[in-house]
Amino acid sequence: MRELLVETGHPYTVHIGQHAIGLLSDRYRELLAQADRVVIIADSRVAELHLDKLLSELEEYHPLVFQVPAGEQAKSAASFMECHSFLLAENCSRNTVILAFGGGAVGDLAGFVASTFMRGVPFIQVPTTILAHDSAVGGKTAINHPLGKNMIGTFYQPQAVIYDSSFFDTLPDKEVRSGMAEVIKHAFISNEQWLEELLAIEDFGAMSESELSLHLEKGISVKAAIVEEDEFEGGVRKFLNFGHTLAHAIEAFLGYGKLTHGEAVVLGMAYALELSDSNRLNDFLKWAKDNGYPLGLLLELPFEALLPYMKKDKKSTAAALNFVLLGSIGRPYVEKVEEHQAQSAFNQLRITIKEMI
Ligand SMILES: NC(=O)c1ccc[n+]([C@@H]2O[C@H](COP(=O)([O-])OP(=O)(O)OC[C@H]3O[C@@H](n4cnc5c(N)ncnc54)[C@H](O)[C@@H]3O)[C@@H](O)[C@H]2O)c1
Ligand SMILES: [Zn+2]
Numbered sequence: 001m002r003e004l005l006v007e008t009g010h011p012y013t014v015h016i017g018q019h020a021i022g023l024l025s026d027r028y029r030e031l032l033a034q035a036d037r038v039v040i041i042a043d044s045r046v047a048e049l050h051l052d053k054l055l056s057e058l059e060e061y062h063p064l065v066f067q068v069p070a071g072e073q074a075k076s077a078a079s080f081m082e083c084h085s086f087l088l089a090e091n092c093s094r095n096t097v098i099l100a101f102g103g104g105a106v107g108d109l110a111g112f113v114a115s116t117f118m119r120g121v122p123f124i125q126v127p128t129t130i131l132a133h134d135s136a137v138g139g140k141t142a143i144n145h146p147l148g149k150n151m152i153g154t155f156y157q158p159q160a161v162i163y164d165s166s167f168f169d170t171l172p173d174k175e176v177r178s179g180m181a182e183v184i185k186h187a188f189i190s191n192e193q194w195l196e197e198l199l200a201i202e203d204f205g206a207m208s209e210s211e212l213s214l215h216l217e218k219g220i221s222v223k224a225a226i227v228e229e230d231e232f233e234g235g236v237r238k239f240l241n242f243g244h245t246l247a248h249a250i251e252a253f254l255g256y257g258k259l260t261h262g263e264a265v266v267l268g269m270a271y272a273l274e275l276s277d278s279n280r281l282n283d284f285l286k287w288a289k290d291n292g293y294p295l296g297l298l299l300e301l302p303f304e305a306l307l308p309y310m311k312k313d314k315k316s317t318a319a320a321l322n323f324v325l326l327g328s329i330g331r332p333y334v335e336k337v338e339e340h341q342a343q344s345a346f347n348q349l350r351i352t353i354k355e356m357i
Helices: 020-025 029-033 044-061 071-075 077-089 104-119 165-170 173-188 192-199 209-229 236-241 244-254 261-276 281-290 303-312 339-356
Strands: 002-006 012-017 038-043 064-068 097-102 123-127 140-145 148-155 160-164 321-326 332-337
Touching: 002 209, 012 020, 012 209, 020 029, 020 044, 020 160, 029 044, 038 044, 038 077, 038 104, 044 064, 044 097, 044 165, 064 077, 071 077, 071 104, 071 140, 077 104, 077 140, 097 104, 104 123, 104 140, 104 148, 160 165, 165 209, 173 192, 173 209, 173 261, 192 209, 192 281, 209 236, 236 244, 236 321, 236 332, 244 261, 244 303, 244 321, 261 281, 261 321, 261 339, 281 339, 303 339, 332 339
Parallel strands: 012 160, 038 064, 038 097, 097 123, 123 160
Antiparallel strands: 002 012, 140 148, 321 332
């Protein structure tokens, strides 16, 4: 089992490995035993697959379970209110502890519920996706507004992140791809040698459990270091948006859910590498192709349609586009890019992709 301390204003530990959930009846017994209620907010798909296993670790605390719709649907104002209604109906109090059980979506929702119920109750993240190595650490919570994703939320750190790799066995391939995209993003912005190791992977399915846990630990340590330095996103935390300006534009243009977040981020990172004039673009495209990311989609997306969304990006100002680019591996910076430059880099990337797929 690996563990890592996140030293934010309120420090907490991330535990990663097979049977990490065993810690709930061990290291976290005190926290859970003193709670008047232990409430699991669970993604319904994850509950169907893995709830029994989690419940068997929590028997002595007689937990209550509230299931929310699987995936992004969980992050609605309606399900936020339903969670609060459930907590109130069950006479929960400030001494209640909430567990988030599922991917980033349920983690964001349950974190927001925990941060607002009675002005804040403790919560533990029990993430079940690879992508959640990113979302479960850092303390951003959110639900979606019809006018924008993640528009309502708080900064609220969990008491612990219990990251049990045995849950990954049931992840669909596209969710593995989605999560691995954020892993390689963390490598791009931090460490060349680690990036080489990741680029050498031609088939995620062939990764061993311990290899994957090690990559997740590295990813979490990059995220944790950045969050520790900039908990409330005034500076370096922006670097975590490497690849995200175009990714968010693609997701918004296509409609959320058409492709996974990480698949969009891979397209966005390819574009950011093109804009950075990086010599790693071809290796990255090969890696993306081998691992089944939908590179061909870039040939179909009209730049003019994506541009307005990129202009709306939180990093951009009125007229200029701002991107996180790479000086070299591990050296991200934010750069203003003129529209015509953005257009020609997009065309160039399309030519390169067309030649290789
Ligand atoms: N708070 C942050 O800092 C942060 C950072 C990145 C992303 N996010 C958020 O995270 C969300 C994406 O998270 P995600 O990619 O984990 O997606 P997700 O939570 O939507 O889960 C993806 C799908 O996988 C299913 N699933 C989850 N675990 C499973 C398992 N073990 N086996 C089988 N199926 C499983 C879910 O039911 C869902 O259908 C987005 O809402 C995004 O905004 C937040
Ligand atoms: Zn992301």
